[in-house]
Structures are given as structure tokens and as C-alpha cells.
Amino acid sequence: MKQRMILVISLVCGILAFVLTINYIQTKQKEFDELKKKLLAGTRQIWVVAAAEDIPNGMKITERDIGRIQVSERDVPDRVVLAEDAKMLLGKKTVLPLAKNKPIMWTDIEGGTHSYAAGLSAMVQSGMRAISLPISGASAVSGMIEPGDRVDILGTFTLPSRKNPAEMETVTLTLLQDVSVLAVGQTTSRQISGRQKQMASGYNSVTVEVTPRESELLVFAQQAKGSLTLSLRNPSDVSFEKDLPETNFYELEKKLPELNQFRQKNIRGKRE
Known part of the structure; x- marks a missing residue:
């Protein structure tokens, strides 16, 4: 009888120890999972x-x-x-x-x-060309343009006036629309990551993907001592503005009221 009692007590103690061990392991596993979750919370x-x-x-x-x-x-x-x-x-x-x-x-x-x-060449689509532009700072949206972005390229030039060829005038016009950015500095879209974005922000050139004829236009614009500026597009915006006029001091003064009226009616109206 005593031996049977000892056997029962041993069995109960064994089961209890097993249950406590399982409970301990599950508790520690839960603590580990919570710790891991906290550590990864701020990680991309x-x-x-x-x-x-x-x-x-x-x-x-x-x-x-x-x-x-x-x-x-x-x-x-x-x-x-x-x-x-x-x-x-x-x-x-x-x-x-x-x-x-x-x-x-x-x-x-x-x-x-x-x-x-x-290398970069593998990223260039067939029939297209990669060309680097000397653009940085405010001309590249304060250096916030990244590889993979879509941009419009604007140029500002000093040209002979059409009304009076003997005089020079400053003109700004849109050269190309919806252009793909392949790289900023030496960082491409396939290399950039959260760890590299800060390094990439210090670039002084932007490489874009264009057609052969467009590359000629951009090279000419640079040789003409023009100043190039990029305007950033929403990646889902595939609209194309037709017949964009060149802007000079005369057009600026003439069109400014019209542009402000359009902004009030169309752009602000959509937000309200």
C-alpha cells in the first residue's frame, strides 16, 4: 500500500513538473516573441x-x-x-x-x-539611353529626388529676343516630361535602401533615361549654358501637357493672373 502511494505521488510530481516545464517554455517563448516584435517595430x-x-x-x-x-x-x-x-x-x-x-x-x-x-547599362531599356545632368540642390527638389522617380526637365536660357534680336532675354521652357530617373550621383534604384538614402542625398548629378534624340536635346541645352531644373511628378501621373509655352518676363507678367485664377478654381477647389 505504501509503495503504491509512493508511486502515485511520484507520478503526480512528474506530471506536475512536466506541466510547469511546458508552461515555463511557453512563457519564455512569448517573452522572446514580444521582444523580437519590439526590436523589429522600427525596422523596415x-x-x-x-x-x-x-x-x-x-x-x-x-x-x-x-x-x-x-x-x-x-x-x-x-x-x-x-x-x-x-x-x-x-x-x-x-x-x-x-x-x-x-x-x-x-x-x-x-x-x-x-x-x-x-551595372547601370543593364537598367537601360532597349532603344533608350542614359545621360547624366549636372543637377543638385534646389534644382533637384532640394536633393530629395531619388532613383526610380519620374520628373519633368525644365531649362532656363538666355536667348536673343524674338521681338528684338539685338536684345537678349531669359526664357524658361519645359524640355521633357515624365522622364525616369535611373540614378542620383552613383546610386541607382536597385542599390538604394534606407541605409543609403542619406548618403544619396548629397549628389551633384542626376542620370535619366531618354531616347537618343532626347539625349541630343539635353546635351545641346547644357552646351548652350542653360540651367536645368527637375520638377518631381507623382509616379501614377501619366498626364502630358501639350503646347506648353516658353516663359519670359513678358509672359510672366501677362499670364500670372490667369495662372493664379486657375489654381484657385481647379487645384484648391479639389482640396475643399
Whole structure:
């Protein structure tokens, strides 16, 4: 009888210890999850390319070989392949074995990194050209223009007056509309991240994507000692303004009341 009682007590103590251990582990796991959540609260999450399965060295990458995972930006190096660049990996060979569910780096791929390998030229669409403009500061919206933005390019020139060719006048006109920004300084849209935005803000040139004929126009504008300015567009705005007039002192004085009236009626009216 005594032995049976001892056995029952031992069994109860064992069950109690097991329950307490499980409860302790669950409590600690909950504390860990809450701590992790707090640590990640202020961290930007990004989607990156990861191996869908183990990929041996020297294998050509196909769509079935890759997937995407979400990670904290600060937990991965700058050379990680972003999800938006996944198609650029297709057909390329690995130079290292890739583990399943691990982020893929540009250095894992034949040819090196994206900026480290393909460079700016890989970002230029077929039939287009990249050209750099000496623009910084207030001319680039106080340096807040970033790679991937859409802009209009305005030029200000000192030209012979049409009314009196013997006199010179200052004229501002829109040269190009809805132009894609490829890079600011030496930072491209595929390189920029939260850690690099502060560094990118100190640029003194902006590289844009234009057609061959547009590139000639921009080069001529620079050689004509014109001053170029960028105006930032909403990325979803695909509107095109036809017959934009050039602006000089005469047009400024003449059109100013009309422009202010338009602003009051149309722009402010939409906000009210």
C-alpha cells in the first residue's frame, strides 16, 4: 500500500513538473516573441529572393529554383537580391552552393553583383539611353529626388529676343516630361535602401533615361549654358501637357493672373 502511494505521488510530481516545464517554455517563448516584435517595430521589412531548394554550384537558375521571403532590412547586406530583381537571375549560373530558404546574394551569381556586375547599362531599356545632368540642390527638389522617380526637365536660357534680336532675354521652357530617373550621383534604384538614402542625398548629378534624340536635346541645352531644373511628378501621373509655352518676363507678367485664377478654381477647389 505504501509503495503504491509512493508511486502515485511520484507520478503526480512528474506530471506536475512536466506541466510547469511546458508552461515555463511557453512563457519564455512569448517573452522572446514580444521582444523580437519590439526590436523589429522600427525596422523596415523588405522582400528578397531566396532559394526555393538547395541549388548546387554551377547550376543555371530557373523560375522553379527561386522564391521570395520577407526579412528585416538591417539583417541582410546591401548585395542581397531584391524580389523585384528576381528575373535578372534567370539563366545565370551559381558560383556557390545555395541553401534552401536562404537569401541569394549577387555575389553568389556568375558575373558578380547587380551593381557589382551588370551595372547601370543593364537598367537601360532597349532603344533608350542614359545621360547624366549636372543637377543638385534646389534644382533637384532640394536633393530629395531619388532613383526610380519620374520628373519633368525644365531649362532656363538666355536667348536673343524674338521681338528684338539685338536684345537678349531669359526664357524658361519645359524640355521633357515624365522622364525616369535611373540614378542620383552613383546610386541607382536597385542599390538604394534606407541605409543609403542619406548618403544619396548629397549628389551633384542626376542620370535619366531618354531616347537618343532626347539625349541630343539635353546635351545641346547644357552646351548652350542653360540651367536645368527637375520638377518631381507623382509616379501614377501619366498626364502630358501639350503646347506648353516658353516663359519670359513678358509672359510672366501677362499670364500670372490667369495662372493664379486657375489654381484657385481647379487645384484648391479639389482640396475643399
